[in-house]
Amino acid sequence: MIFNHISKALFAFCFLALFNCSSKSQETADSKIDLGFNSFLYFENNNAFDSQKSTIETKVKEAVSVVNAKMPTENINIKIRASATNVIPEIDIGGFNPNANEVIVSINPNFANLNQSISNELGPTIAHEMHHAKRRRSVGYGSSLLQAMVTEGLADSFSVEIFGIAPPIWCTALSTSDLEYWKETASSIWNDTTYNHDEWFFGVSNDIPRWTGYSVGFKLAQDYLEQNPSLRASDVVDEPASSFVE
Numbered sequence: 001m002i003f004n005h006i007s008k009a010l011f012a013f014c015f016l017a018l019f020n021c022s023s024k025s026q027e028t029a030d031s032k033i034d035l036g037f038n039s040f041l042y043f044e045n046n047n048a049f050d051s052q053k054s055t056i057e058t059k060v061k062e063a064v065s066v067v068n069a070k071m072p073t074e075n076i077n078i079k080i081r082a083s084a085t086n087v088i089p090e091i092d093i094g095g096f097n098p099n100a101n102e103v104i105v106s107i108n109p110n111f112a113n114l115n116q117s118i119s120n121e122l123g124p125t126i127a128h129e130m131h132h133a134k135r136r137r138s139v140g141y142g143s144s145l146l147q148a149m150v151t152e153g154l155a156d157s158f159s160v161e162i163f164g165i166a167p168p169i170w171c172t173a174l175s176t177s178d179l180e181y182w183k184e185t186a187s188s189i190w191n192d193t194t195y196n197h198d199e200w201f202f203g204v205s206n207d208i209p210r211w212t213g214y215s216v217g218f219k220l221a222q223d224y225l226e227q228n229p230s231l232r233a234s235d236v237v238d239e240p241a242s243s244f245v246e
Contacts, residue, residue, distance in 0.1 A: 153217030
């Protein structure tokens with residue numbers, strides 16, 4: 001009798017465990033959306049964007065298609081994360097590219113202008129991060145201040161190229177005089193690999209204005225493209241950063 005009770009309990013536990021694993025596997029499979037180009041879309045918080053999910057999926061598919069038409073970049077997993085952190089407050093969307101095959105996009109589901117932001121900003125954000133992913137497969141993101149600036153400047157130039165948008169606000173954060181000043185200041189430590197990324201790009205201190213790294217990087221990328229009018233940001237994704245200051 002004791003053995004039977006134990007056996008039944010064990011069977012029930014195993015069945016429940018298998019059911020839960022099966023349910024989780026099915027949930028993962030259901031949330032995996034084929035984007036083509038051996039790439040997939042995942043919603044990490046499946047219920048956070050009920051009314052926007054279809055629009056997000058459409059915008060991501062469009063962006064991946066446009067990117068691959070200009071700059072083939074297959075094997076990308078794009079993850080949409082509901083979060084009020086890791087976003088640019090002005091648009092409440094933020095992108096992150098941790099490696100050569102992954103893009104994470106954080107979106108604040110409580111943003112007042114959420115629909116407009118998804119419509120206008122999601123595509124360029126995907127393009128920006130996919131440019132990073134492609135660059136990681138050759139020269140890498142980079143570890144010096146110059147390399148980071150060029151990588152970011154090229155990614156923003158790529159978004160402008162394929163979507164025909166105005167330069168993002170973080171690329172035009174400085175006046176002409178301030179831009180030249182901070183470009184000159186940065187040039188003295190171009191090859192510094194111990195630079196403070198958050199200070200140069202996010203303005204976490206009062207020493208360097210917010211978005212300086214993005215603005216200087218965009219300037220470097222645009223100057224290079226102007227000097228080489230036959231080239232686009234999609235063409236120079238694997239160009240070493242040193243080329244942009246020669």
